[in-house]
Amino acid sequence: MVVDELTYFVLTVLLTVVSAAVLTLIRIFHGQRPCLDCWIVASYAQIVALLILLLQATPSNSSLFLMNSLFWASFILIVVGHHNYLQLKLNRRFISLVIVSYLILNLYSTLFINDTVQRVSIFSAAIALCCFYCAVLYFRYFLNNHKPALWLVIGLYLFLGICLLLRIYFARQQQDESQQLLLGAPALLSLALFTANALQSYVFYFLMHWRQIIQLEQLANYDVTGAMRRNYFIKLLDKMTRRAQFRGAEVALIFIDLDRFKLINDNYGHHSGDLALQHFAQIVMNNLRVGDIFGRFGGEEFVIALNNSNTQQAYALANRIRIQLHQQALVTNKGKVYLSASFGLASYQHEGDCTELIKQADLAMYQAKSQGGNKVIIYTAELNQQ
Numbered sequence: 001m002v003v004d005e006l007t008y009f010v011l012t013v014l015l016t017v018v019s020a021a022v023l024t025l026i027r028i029f030h031g032q033r034p035c036l037d038c039w040i041v042a043s044y045a046q047i048v049a050l051l052i053l054l055l056q057a058t059p060s061n062s063s064l065f066l067m068n069s070l071f072w073a074s075f076i077l078i079v080v081g082h083h084n085y086l087q088l089k090l091n092r093r094f095i096s097l098v099i100v101s102y103l104i105l106n107l108y109s110t111l112f113i114n115d116t117v118q119r120v121s122i123f124s125a126a127i128a129l130c131c132f133y134c135a136v137l138y139f140r141y142f143l144n145n146h147k148p149a150l151w152l153v154i155g156l157y158l159f160l161g162i163c164l165l166l167r168i169y170f171a172r173q174q175q176d177e178s179q180q181l182l183l184g185a186p187a188l189l190s191l192a193l194f195t196a197n198a199l200q201s202y203v204f205y206f207l208m209h210w211r212q213i214i215q216l217e218q219l220a221n222y223d224v225t226g227a228m229r230r231n232y233f234i235k236l237l238d239k240m241t242r243r244a245q246f247r248g249a250e251v252a253l254i255f256i257d258l259d260r261f262k263l264i265n266d267n268y269g270h271h272s273g274d275l276a277l278q279h280f281a282q283i284v285m286n287n288l289r290v291g292d293i294f295g296r297f298g299g300e301e302f303v304i305a306l307n308n309s310n311t312q313q314a315y316a317l318a319n320r321i322r323i324q325l326h327q328q329a330l331v332t333n334k335g336k337v338y339l340s341a342s343f344g345l346a347s348y349q350h351e352g353d354c355t356e357l358i359k360q361a362d363l364a365m366y367q368a369k370s371q372g373g374n375k376v377i378i379y380t381a382e383l384n385q386q
């Protein structure tokens with residue numbers, strides 16, 4: 001493959017402009033952050049460097065020096081931005097040393113090296129170092145925060161670093177000096193390299209948003225036990241019952257209240273009480289199917305909605321949870337805690353709204369509690385008269 005020199009540079013400039021524009025938009029809509037500022041300045045520095053290259057067919061030594069300085073400065077800024085993004089302390093001495101070494105290397109290669117391939121090699125090796133450094137930075141971060149999206153960033157920087165090294169290798173293989181970077185594999189690699197470089201802003205855009213949206217959603221909709229908060233649960237239950245109405249399917253609701261929970265707090269401490277709630281929630285979640293939902297209505301009150309399930313299936317599940325709760329003790333430093341709960345069960349009758357269903361299950365649960373707890377009671381219309 002032969003890439004026309006002009007097409008190659010125009011494409012590269014375009015990609016970098018898009019990258020800078022995306023970062024600027026993120027800053028406008030997402031708010032100011034030092035890491036974003038570093039990446040934005042880095043993108044514009046790259047644009048200026050590329051324009052110098054585009055406008056001067058045979059660049060003078062001074063413009064070569066300026067162009068390389070801008071490129072290297074942009075990668076140092078990217079590294080500084082990552083430090084800030086990951087909230088890592090930046091070793092100022094180390095960064096100053098890197099800046100001074102890059103400046104000396106740049107000056108040396110501009111003044112004393114005439115061979116293009118050698119210049120490209122030094123330039124690419126220096127940037128590859130930055131890329132591998134960023135990959136290591138994120139890998140170390142990944143070891144403590146197992147966020148899958150981090151693999152995207154690690155992979156991207158490894159890819160950039162390897163592309164740069166291959167670029168050196170292929171450039172050295174080419175005999176025709178004028179075509180060294182624009183023919184075959186080196187040309188493809190260079191394009192891939194600049195695409196990946198431009199792509200990094202999008203990766204960060206999605207990474208930042210993905211992390212924040214998930215975190216906010218988690219905080220807003222789920223509590224520490226992993227159960228849904230009341231409002232979110234009711235919203236989903238409402239959707240579930242509407243769908244059931246439409247399809248003529250059944251929805252079963254189980255209302256659960258832990259028995260004598262106050263005693264656990266009093267005898268084992270509030271922390272053990274919290275652990276007991278999480279222990280209970282874990283047992284419930286281990287028994288749910290995809291499509292079922294689990295919520296917490298208050299202190300030790302929980303609800304489960306079973307999609308496409310009849311009363312018998314819900315009864316079997318409630319009973320299974322009741323038995324497992326009784327069998328699987330929570331181990332605390334003051335000894336084992338055996339939990340029990342009262343279960344009330346109601347099923348959706350294809351009419352009314354979901355609040356009626358909750359009321360019925362709640363009533364059945366009170367009946368179970370009034371019979372001494374550790375019981376499953378199914379709602380019947382007679383319960384209203386009691």
Ligand SMILES: Nc1nc2c(ncn2[C@@H]2O[C@H](COP(=O)(O)OP(=O)(O)OP(=O)(O)O)[C@@H](O)[C@H]2O)c(=O)[nH]1
Nearest residue numbers: 257258259260261262263265270271273274299300
């Ligand atoms: N540790 C802990 N305790 C909680 C939490 N939320 C509510 N509680 C406690 O749960 C207890 C509930 O007490 P009660 O409403 O009397 O219920 P109970 O002791 O389970 O009695 P019955 O429901 O009649 O069996 C109270 O002492 C609350 O302080 C929580 O998040 N963590």
